[in-house]
Amino acid sequence: SAVISQKPSRDICQRGTSLTIQCQVDSQVTMMFWYRQQPGQSLTLIATANQGSEATYESGFVIDKFPISRPNLTFSTLTVSNMSPEDSSIYLCSVEHRGAVRGTQYFGPGTRLTVL
Amino acid sequence: GQNIDQPTEMTATEGAIVQINCTYQTSGFNGLFWYQQHAGEAPTFLSYNVLDGLEEKGRFSSFLSRSKGYSYLLLKELQMKDSASYLCAVRGTNAGKSTFGDGTTLTVKP
Numbered sequence: 184s185a186v187i188s189q190k191p192s193r194d195i196c197q198r199g200t201s202l203t204i205q206c207q208v209d210s211q212v213t214m215m216f217w218y219r220q221q222p223g224q225s226l227t228l229i230a231t232a233n234q235g236s237e238a239t240y241e242s243g244f245v246i247d248k249f250p251i252s253r254p255n256l257t258f259s260t261l262t263v264s265n266m267s268p269e270d271s272s273i274y275l276c277s278v279e280h281r282g283a284v285r286g287t288q289y290f291g292p293g294t295r296l297t298v299l
Numbered sequence: 300g301q302n303i304d305q306p307t308e309m310t311a312t313e314g315a316i317v318q319i320n321c322t323y324q325t326s327g328f329n330g331l332f333w334y335q336q337h338a339g340e341a342p343t344f345l346s347y348n349v350l351d352g353l354e355e356k357g358r359f360s361s362f363l364s365r366s367k368g369y370s371y372l373l374l375k376e377l378q379m380k381d382s383a384s385y386l387c388a389v390r391g392t393n394a395g396k397s398t399f400g401d402g403t404t405l406t407v408k409p
Binding site: 214216224225226228231275279283284285286287288289290291292293 | 329332341396397402
């Protein structure tokens, strides 16, 4: 399996500011994803982070609000821009790891964001 | 797109067996996954089915019927630590993305 770390683990931010979340994997992976999970709810896919090209966003999510970088096969960042209280959520990155059953996702520990 | 349904909550007794059902409607199918998520933690992989039938892994088994769009996760000899949310996820044929159900919160009581 892949070992995934995220920074920060949690943050409390003011409305209108931006926060960048980092995701680091201990091995090279092809597929990296960013999800949002609100308390008591399931995972909503924000985007697929593509190495060397623009991320692929799901319906309802746009690059201006959630810019994503993926400079190499082990690292990605998600920025939550111009935050509002509605952005309060847990943000998780996940990867598909070579050698695992194709499609199996391994998740980072998550970043708990509270916007005041 | 994908539509996934699973019960919101279930309760069972320690030592018993519980079956969590998942039905799905999909425009493309490339595997069904079950994940376990304890409160405050990230989801972890439990099982995978891509062909019809039963996959057994210790106390956990998962079943798939593609023609019926149906899967279940069977947990035997329940332990208190099995109290968690169980997420059913369907992997589509569009760029390898998976769609997650809303999860079933299982409470195991003594």
